[in-house]
Amino acid sequence: MAMVRVEHLVKTYGAARALDDVTLEFPDGGFFGLLGPSGSGKTTLLRAIAGFVLPETGRVFIDDEPVENVPVEKRGIGMVFQNYALFPNMTVAENVAFGLAVRKVTEAEKKRRVAEALELVQLAAFGARKPHQLSGGQRQRVAMARAIVTQPRVLLLDEPLSALDKALRVDMQIELKRIQREIGITTIFVTHDQEEALTLSDRIGILKDGRLIRHGPPREVYDDPQDSFTATFLGDARIFSGTVEAGGLRLADGTLVPGVRTPTVAVRPENLHLSVAEPDLPCRLQARLGQKIFGGALGTCLLDWRGEVIKVLGRDADFRDLPESGPVWVGWRPEHSIQMSG
Ligand SMILES: Nc1ncnc2c1ncn2[C@@H]1O[C@H](COP(=O)(O)OP(=O)(O)OP(=O)(O)O)[C@@H](O)[C@H]1O
Ligand SMILES: [Mg+2]
Incomplete structure (x- = not known):
């Protein structure tokens, strides 16, 4: 386990600033979710921590030690890449053992560690298979095993679940959290899926154009996003000016x-409530109901307010008695007004 800290990281590619003065601490043993639009610098940040990318300025510390002179393989980092590449001609066990290839470990020790890593990802019986004989989720777990077989201090995961369908993804999220808890490893996890980030992380950070916009515990950032980018990127929000x-x-x-x-x-x-009659809520405005969308247990209503759309989310049962269209009131409680500083 280890604490990771980056200070004033800058990395440019031509005119583009992939990292623009990023300072951030990743607590020891924590699960940190990194979020941001495509091209915001998430992968670059992971690669800078791992040592694949050398920042122009700024420093990376692992357990308070600067690592700029420490090569990739000596940093004690396990990484699962965005397109986790398994070697198709190697078995599962050989793929996992590859993580140990450059290390000086005896054959017996190698065998023991590979077995242990496969056990941890619940693939103990799959060692002799080839990647094409595995499901997407199983391949994912092989990539995880390969990353943890070296007993790294820090685990960097770059969208490890993005190739999986929804059901498998949720299973793997639970699995990932279990593995992380079991070995208590400091984990930095990149995802496009904000729900995934909110579910898994103890802390999250939001990048935009190479800049760190916000970071903190998920609930804190969600409840008080402070700026309209964070409010609309993390969850949904209607902004009124x-x-x-x-x-x-x-x-x-x-x-x-x-x-x-x-x-x-x-x-x-x-947090928005819909009604035909004027509601007894201090914050309320009049709009027109445009569309009711059935979504199973939850439903969505789209309202037209002065030519702009207001989205209301609720239990489908709450919307059943509403007309299909026409004037409606939308109201909310004052504590649900999130004041924006930017
Ligand atoms: N090797 C490179 N050469 C040139 N530009 C690069 C290189 N790597 C990244 N970039 C640029 O740096 C910026 C950040 O890229 P990065 O891969 O970190 O984004 P990301 O947040 O991981 O995006 P995605 O969600 O699409 O994976 C982008 O504008 C990208 O085009
Ligand atoms: Mg990326």
Whole structure:
């Protein structure tokens, strides 16, 4: 186990800043989820920590030791790449043993460690198979075994579950968390799937254009996103802008959102309530119901508010009695107004 810290990392490719002054700490034994749009620098950050990418400026520390002069294989890092490449002509066991290839371990020790790693990913009986004889999730687990067989201090996972379908992905999320807990390894995990990041991580960080926009415990960042990029990237949010007055925020249609002291406010779709009659909620506005979308247990309503869409998420049962279209009220409780600083 180890604590990882990066300080003022800058990496440019031509005119593009893949990392733009990133400073961040990854706690010892924690599960850190890195999120951000495509091209925001997630892979570059992992590669800089691993040592595949040399930053122009800034430093990487593992357990408070600077590692700029430590080569990749000596950093104590296990990595599962974005397109986890298994060798097709090698068996599962040989693929896992490959992680130990450059290390000085005896054959007996190698065998023992490979067996242990396969056990951990629940593939003990699969050692003799070839990758093409495995399912996607099993291949994924071989890649994991290969990364942990070296007993690394830090595990870097670059979208390890992106190739899997939804059901398998959820299974693998549980599996991943179990393995991480079992060996207590400091893990940095990149994903495009914000739900996945929220579920798995003790802390998350959000990158945009090579910059770290926000970081913290998932619930904290979700409940108080502070800027509109984070609010809409992590979860869904409707942003309202207006003019700040003594009593609150005055929107373009004259609606006063009480208590808000910033020019923009965000509201999560799950915190909006729909009704035909004017609701007894201090924050409310009138809109038109455009579309009701059935989604199983949960449903979505799309409203038209001055030509803009407001999305409302709720239990399907809550929407059943609403008309298909026409004027409706949408309301929310004042504590669900998220004031935006940017
Ligand atoms: N070897 C390279 N040469 C040139 N540009 C690169 C190289 N690697 C990354 N970049 C650029 O740096 C930026 C960040 O890339 P990076 O791969 O870190 O993004 P990412 O957040 O991992 O994206 P994705 O979610 O698509 O995997 C992008 O603009 C990318 O085009
Ligand atoms: Mg990437």
